Amino acid sequence: MRTKLIAGNWKMNNTPSQGVALINEIKETANAASCDVVVCTPYICLPAAVQAANGSKIAVSAENMHFEDKGAFTGEISAAMLKEVGVTYTVIGHSERREYFAETDKTVNLKTIKALENDIVPIVCVGESLEQRESGVAFDFIAMQVKLALNGISAEDAKKVVIAYEPIWAIGTGKTATDEQANEVCAFIRQQITALYGTDVADTMRILYGGSMNAGNAAGLLAQSDIDGGLIGGASLKAPDFCTIINAATNA
Numbered sequence: 001m002r003t004k005l006i007a008g009n010w011k012m013n014n015t016p017s018q019g020v021a022l023i024n025e026i027k028e029t030a031n032a033a034s035c036d037v038v039v040c041t042p043y044i045c046l047p048a049a050v051q052a053a054n055g056s057k058i059a060v061s062a063e064n065m066h067f068e069d070k071g072a073f074t075g076e077i078s079a080a081m082l083k084e085v086g087v088t089y090t091v092i093g094h095s096e097r098r099e100y101f102a103e104t105d106k107t108v109n110l111k112t113i114k115a116l117e118n119d120i121v122p123i124v125c126v127g128e129s130l131e132q133r134e135s136g137v138a139f140d141f142i143a144m145q146v147k148l149a150l151n152g153i154s155a156e157d158a159k160k161v162v163i164a165y166e167p168i169w170a171i172g173t174g175k176t177a178t179d180e181q182a183n184e185v186c187a188f189i190r191q192q193i194t195a196l197y198g199t200d201v202a203d204t205m206r207i208l209y210g211g212s213m214n215a216g217n218a219a220g221l222l223a224q225s226d227i228d229g230g231l232i233g234g235a236s237l238k239a240p241d242f243c244t245i246i247n248a249a250t251n252a
């Protein structure tokens, strides 16, 4: 049985004090939940977020990190820096980073390896564009993204990886994949994991859905056999909505 995971990706929203206020509003619901709860915050919010979440069930995640240990990489943040402030997860390869910041399958792989080396759980994002879905190459594309992200990673480490299926056409558009569409792809990703590592890893690995998940559609998505949680953008910024999603995961 996989423990469900509800992760709010704040993206470039919330100042440190706004982030603390939001964490305080969701704490009680998170503590009562049977799922894992994670907030993914901008770098500058991380120390305050860790402090605010201290003693609660909420874990704090970065939204990105660099793959080198240290050096001349102006503006970048290393895994050791994240670890020292108490960060335990990081998003890797979000489609916004792939699209706007030249993230590639190679850097996604290097970052995933580096996160695991530092005991940080990588939430690796994959997902097709509308054009890819309409031209029938979505499954091949996602299989490639998954395989390249996990290149060189042992079975033991792969069990710790979280994959988030986020169809690009559903992100921030209000256009959610149907329960069946989302589950079909998450099940397909699990098949790819089985082919790469066998059923033990595939049965352990958590696969999330992301893309306009909200208080209204979360229960249906989270009830699907292969959807182990959600990576939530817009709806994670509103405490009541995020709490409804956390409760939907508890009741799924």
Ligand code: 13P
Pocket (backbone or CB within 6 Å): 009, 094, 166, 170, 171, 172, 173, 174, 210, 211, 212, 213, 231, 232, 233, 234, 235
């Ligand atoms: P929305 O929930 O705003 O569509 O964003 C999804 C997402 O990109 C989470 O990483």
